[in-house]
Amino acid sequence: MILVLFFVVSVIALALLVYCRILYLKLKEARKTNTDLSTRNQELNTMAHSSELSMIRYKLNPHLFKNALNSIQSHAYQTYYSMDKLSGVLDYILYESDQPLVSLQEEMDFAANFIEINRLKLSPLFDLRIRNTINLNDEKISGLKILPLITVDLIENAFKHTDFQKSESFISIHLEIVNNEFLLEVSNRISESVPMKKERSGLGIKNLEERLKIAYPNAYELTFKNEKPLFHARLKLKLNG
Numbered sequence: 001m002i003l004v005l006f007f008v009v010s011v012i013a014l015a016l017l018v019y020c021r022i023l024y025l026k027l028k029e030a031r032k033t034n035t036d037l038s039t040r041n042q043e044l045n046t047m048a049h050s051s052e053l054s055m056i057r058y059k060l061n062p063h064l065f066k067n068a069l070n071s072i073q074s075h076a077y078q079t080y081y082s083m084d085k086l087s088g089v090l091d092y093i094l095y096e097s098d099q100p101l102v103s104l105q106e107e108m109d110f111a112a113n114f115i116e117i118n119r120l121k122l123s124p125l126f127d128l129r130i131r132n133t134i135n136l137n138d139e140k141i142s143g144l145k146i147l148p149l150i151t152v153d154l155i156e157n158a159f160k161h162t163d164f165q166k167s168e169s170f171i172s173i174h175l176e177i178v179n180n181e182f183l184l185e186v187s188n189r190i191s192e193s194v195p196m197k198k199e200r201s202g203l204g205i206k207n208l209e210e211r212l213k214i215a216y217p218n219a220y221e222l223t224f225k226n227e228k229p230l231f232h233a234r235l236k237l238k239l240n241g
Helices: 002-096 104-119 152-161 203-215
Strands: 126-131 171-179 181-189 222-228 230-238
Touching: 002 104, 104 126, 104 152, 104 171, 126 203, 152 171, 152 181, 152 230, 171 203
Parallel strands: 126 171
Antiparallel strands: 171 181, 181 230, 222 230
């Protein structure tokens, strides 16, 4: 009886041992399968991520290309715009400025082109104030004559000597006709670090004064005020039709 009981217990123990061994092997296989699945999942995620990045690059590159084209187009337009204005300035200097007098329309067109050429080197945020109240559609005004290039020196002087490093800097240009009297007022903030007077500076203003004495004797006023850091120039002259 004892032998039978021992045999039964031995068989049960052996069965349990075999069962445990089978469970161990299945668990080991399951872990391996899980590891393989995890590795495969990572590979799939990597492939998906790579594919997603490729799609993003595919979408992004055309946008970069388009933005580059827009930038080039903008610069091309700016170049065309500046060349067009420069062409107008050169035509005026070459073909009109040798005349004793030109129409007010021609001089105003020249001044506008000259200002636009200088505007190109300014920041879009720079305070450039242009006020032109001259109504060239008025027959009385449109028929007036003026000395050619009379506006260039005062305007050029402002762009040449303005302190563009200061956020409060500005250039103000005012053009007006009152009772056949032409008025040009130009103000700007000058540099505090660099003296306004430089080598060969002031020649344009001297030439302007000489021209005014000859063309408008006793019919002009040219004044300057250097109220640092501001500089004001004012030209007033009597025009004839």
